[in-house]
Amino acid sequence: MEGCGDFLQWLGPDMSMNILMCLKDPSDLVRVCSVSSSWRRFVIENSLSKQLCLRLFPEISSLAHVIEVENMIEPIEVKPDNSMEWECLKRDHRVYAFLARGLTSFVRKDCVSEAIFASSTDNYPEESIQNTLEPSDRVEQRASYWSSEGESDPTVPEILDYKLIAKLCVITEIHVQPFQAYFQLGFPIYSAKAVRFRMGRPRSLMEIGFRDEFEAGRESPLYAFEWTYTSPEFPMAQENCLQKFKLPEPVLCIGGILQVELLGRVQRQELDGLFYICISHVQVVGRPLSSGFDVDIHGPSGRCTLKYYHGAEHCQSPTRAPEG
Amino acid sequence: MSSSLEKNMLILRSSDGEEFIVPEVVAVMSKAIKNMVEDECASNTIPVPNVDANILAMVIEFCKKHDESEAEAASDLKTFDSEFVNRGQEALYDLITAANFRDVKELLDALCQNVAEMIKGKSVHHIRIQFLGYQLFEILTSNFIWNIWCDRDFD
Structure with a gap:
């Protein structure tokens, strides 16, 4: 035209x-x-x-x-x-x-950087939450999965917390694969009845690293994190496959913490008659903020500063024109 | 109301004096006309100032199609819309002005979307030629390596 x-x-x-x-x-x-x-x-x-x-x-x-001050951008009144x-x-x-x-920018499937908390672990470290970062359910002939402790009450929930690769991420889907105990009679699949996801940020300034119940006792992570998003509940199938849970809309996670809530147990272990939940893999799909940006979170108020570093990325022009 | 005019019909008169007989349901797709009809300040002839016969005919065509095709498949309507708005820029702008002035939301949305499509994914060079229609910029900026963070003021 x-x-x-x-x-x-x-x-x-x-x-x-x-x-x-x-x-x-x-x-x-x-x-x-x-x-x-x-x-x-x-x-x-x-x-x-x-x-x-x-x-x-x-x-x-x-x-x-x-507002941008030198190489920093922060919210102001x-x-x-x-x-x-x-x-x-x-x-x-x-x-x-x-x-x-x-x-x-592009969507990536590996938005999880670390596993940081499991509400219970049956055998540590053989059945640690760390195993859920590994896509396969077998590593060098050994089974790779996380297992909860056994409960006689099938309604007892479990929690898995993960740190994402950036403090700002737009999350679209979460994939969870329950574990099938291929070494047990009848090959039971220890899935959960349903899953729910929360996103948020650390409540304190402390650096978040791996803690599981052996390190941090039974301290509920509810006290450690401030949740800004809670998804609806998704029913989980008792099938050994990577089950995809698509959030109703993309969610911006400020703070980079994702929680997987496993709601209800469906599989009893023959040996002791207790209900367990076992997960072989958790995958988070989304768009992490590119490396030019970072977020500082200030104390319990949850106020955060968005920082932008010039030159970290996308700054291809060597001759940046002066201001004004 | 004149006896020759069918019930529920309105006459729209364009700025250059041409008259169009239009079913009321079609005419009131223009919010501006709808308000006039509701306030009963419409006689049997409604003047449509600032819109000439050529453009008014197009607007009526669009409204008629949208009125008729309520039952039709949405995809058919979409095809019609995309063909309808595929016009020269001058007609497009006149239509936007008319659609805005007469408050025909569906038409306005389709038209603005169409103009936006001419920008989407296009290079700065292409957008300049498309909308500014001159190439002077190319000479001025031939050595200018543009970067999104190059915060240069043109003024």
């Missing part, structure tokens, strides 16, 4: 907004900004990058106002008198464009 008109001039701001709001890819908005000075001004003045980012990831609104300042808007534009782009 032959080109002709600049819609910004022809149609005015309202209709131009309508058009540009149809763009769903942050890269498109960034390109629009380079078309001309008037287009750039329009995109920045109307915070289109921010609006797009918040439309794509409504969870980000807790980081709603950002919204002050009505300066909220429309051009410099401020320009910063917002840059941050949100980058954030949206960082989060809409």
Whole structure:
């Protein structure tokens, strides 16, 4: 089609907004900004990058106002008198464009970095939660799975906590494979009745590392983590396969902690008549924030600072133009 | 109401004086006309200022199709929409102005989406040619390696 008109001039701001709001890819908005000075001004003045980012990831609104100080971006109180300042808007534009782009990058299946807590473990370390990071249920002739302790009550739940590879991740699916005891008579599958997922952040500043009941006693991880998202319950099949649980919508996890709740037991062990849950693999599918960003979480308030390091990634231009 | 006019029909008069006889159900897809009809300030002829006959005919065509095809498959309507909005930019802009002014939401959405499609995934160069229609920029910026974090002000 032959080109002709600049819609910004022809149609005015309202209709131009309508058009540009149809763009769903942050890269498109960034390109629009380079078309001309008037287009750039329009995109920045109307915070289109921010609006797009918040439309794509409504969870980000807790980081709603950002400011860049040296190489850092942190949320500040919204002050009505300066909220429309051009410099401020320009910063917002840059941050949100980058954030949206960082989060809409490729989807990966290996969003788990560490296993950090199991509410119980039958035999440690042979049946440790660490084994659930391994996709296969056998490693060098040995079975690889996590097993709960046995319970006579089939309703007793279990909890598995994982650390994700980035403190900001958009999670879309969680895959869980129950373990089939191929060495037991009748090959029982120790699945759970249902699963539920929580996402959140550490409550304290302490570095989160691996703890299981042997290290940390029976301290409930509920006290250690602040949950910002709880999924609906998904029924689990008693089948030895990687079962895929797709979240109703993508969830932004701020803080990088994921909890798998295993609700109810279905399989009794012949030997002792107790109910167990065994899991051979847990996989988390999503988009971790690219490495240019990091998040600091401040104390129990849950306030967090979004940091952006220049030059860590995507900064291909060696001659960055000076500000202003 | 004139006797020759069928029941539930309205006459729309374009800015250049041409008249269109349109079923009321179609005409009221324009919120602006709907309000006039509801407020009973519509005589049998409704003037549609700022919209010429050519554009008004297109808007009516769109509304008619959407009115008829409520029962039709959504995919058919989608095909119609995409063909309908596939026009030269001038007509497209006139239609957007008309759809906005007459408040025809479905048409406005389809049109804006169509313009956005001309931007999606396109290079800056392509967008400039498409919408600004000149190549002066290319000379000015031939040595300019653009980067998303290169925060250069053009002003």
